Amino acid sequence: MKLSKIAAPAAAVGLVLTLIGCTGQVSTDGEQASGDVTVRYLVEELEDAEAEARLRERLDEFEAQNPGIIVDLQTLPFDTMRTVLQTQLRSGDAPDVINWGSGPSFGGALADAGLLYDLTEAYEERGWEVYDFAKDRVTSADGTVYGIPGEMETLGVFYNRDLFAELGLEEPQSLADLEEIAEATKAAGYIPFAISDQEGWQGGHQLSMALSSAVGSAGVNELVSGDSDWTSAAVEEAVALWDSYDEAGYLTPFPTSVSYDSGNALFFAGEAAMLPMGSWIVDGIVANADFEAGYFPFPAPDGEGIFAAGLGSGPMITAETQHPEEALKLIDFLVSAEHGRWMVENLDVIPPFPADLDGVEISPLLAQVLADVEQFGAGEGDFGLNIDVLMSDAFNEAMFNGMQAIYSDQASAADVAASLEEASQQ
Numbered sequence: 001m002k003l004s005k006i007a008a009p010a011a012a013v014g015l016v017l018t019l020i021g022c023t024g025q026v027s028t029d030g031e032q033a034s035g036d037v038t039v040r041y042l043v044e045e046l047e048d049a050e051a052e053a054r055l056r057e058r059l060d061e062f063e064a065q066n067p068g069i070i071v072d073l074q075t076l077p078f079d080t081m082r083t084v085l086q087t088q089l090r091s092g093d094a095p096d097v098i099n100w101g102s103g104p105s106f107g108g109a110l111a112d113a114g115l116l117y118d119l120t121e122a123y124e125e126r127g128w129e130v131y132d133f134a135k136d137r138v139t140s141a142d143g144t145v146y147g148i149p150g151e152m153e154t155l156g157v158f159y160n161r162d163l164f165a166e167l168g169l170e171e172p173q174s175l176a177d178l179e180e181i182a183e184a185t186k187a188a189g190y191i192p193f194a195i196s197d198q199e200g201w202q203g204g205h206q207l208s209m210a211l212s213s214a215v216g217s218a219g220v221n222e223l224v225s226g227d228s229d230w231t232s233a234a235v236e237e238a239v240a241l242w243d244s245y246d247e248a249g250y251l252t253p254f255p256t257s258v259s260y261d262s263g264n265a266l267f268f269a270g271e272a273a274m275l276p277m278g279s280w281i282v283d284g285i286v287a288n289a290d291f292e293a294g295y296f297p298f299p300a301p302d303g304e305g306i307f308a309a310g311l312g313s314g315p316m317i318t319a320e321t322q323h324p325e326e327a328l329k330l331i332d333f334l335v336s337a338e339h340g341r342w343m344v345e346n347l348d349v350i351p352p353f354p355a356d357l358d359g360v361e362i363s364p365l366l367a368q369v370l371a372d373v374e375q376f377g378a379g380e381g382d383f384g385l386n387i388d389v390l391m392s393d394a395f396n397e398a399m400f401n402g403m404q405a406i407y408s409d410q411a412s413a414a415d416v417a418a419s420l421e422e423a424s425q426q
Helices: 010-021 049-065 078-089 107-112 120-126 132-136 161-167 175-187 201-225 233-247 260-268 279-288 324-334 337-347 364-377 393-407 413-424
Strands: 037-044 069-076 097-101 152-160 191-193 272-278 293-296 308-311 313-317
Touching: 037 078, 037 313, 037 324, 049 069, 049 324, 049 337, 069 078, 069 324, 078 097, 078 107, 097 107, 097 324, 120 324, 152 161, 152 201, 152 279, 152 364, 161 175, 161 293, 175 191, 175 272, 201 233, 201 272, 201 308, 201 393, 233 393, 233 413, 260 272, 260 279, 272 279, 279 364, 293 364, 313 324, 393 413
Parallel strands: 037 069, 037 097, 191 272
Antiparallel strands: 097 313, 152 272, 152 293, 152 308
């Protein structure tokens, strides 16, 4: 799941809210002249236009199965949605259903503000079979269940298998191996790591994967729960690691000036050997890269490391909806085993609920990711954490700004660790 702290100009926010509120086809009471009910569904912009077109076609199938309900699909870039969402949900003209992040600083913050529809009873009455660990991520501290969790995701390093084979390289089994790969690919004229951090959230993911492998799931859980101090040597070393890679010329030059799309494009085009990113990018790699890609966990100092894991964005009904029953029918559709299969086949993502995958046709890269994520979903093996979805906005701001300061030589690793500890106490 992609995050950002960049604020949009006020005029732009106003324009966005106006656009969200205008469907061009719905009367003031939200119904078509024919009596059909329109459910407005706002989602984060997908990785490519083809994926959005596939989603629209899928929603056409929902409409065919549910005569009288029309779904008005609306999309916004993640950064804009992050900036305007709370304002939109308080505007009196909110969408009926949104696709938003699982966890306390995303959907949890909206639920705590009273902006989401309580789905606690709906889970029982409608028999939604979401995995327990995933349902916990969309449950408030008071026990209110506010959404369907998004796809299961991992954070790790994608790499160009063809390039590795050409240079005689293999997947790393330690940080020392990773640094040898970085040196070899740099010497061959490639950017070792396609790193982007213009938006800020990417640095949080980069820290999450390095820290998870360094301290293991137990260690990162202690940090997130407050049982361990963010000024610990392990945190400082994980931050310093990325600083050292930047100094060594292993990263895209000036990462804070490189956007998410531009960083990914360097990898897709074969200019960068590796891409530290989340498993949601599989669809983009399959669609845009002309080489075979592989995926490995960010290595530990003395071992092969572990994947960091988390949940992406999923559907939530807004508190202001005038069509709760129709919105619930859309959720029924989106949490079905049939739709789970569609998610795997069409978006290259892994649903957090049982899906019918018999005979499913997927890319080799997704098959590898699926095998890893199935272990995460089954509670097997050791997985770290995608930190940002579990921490507060104040902490995430400190983490995003801190990693940007590292990449722009404006702070030391010790400074960043201290700011994380201070923010964790807020």
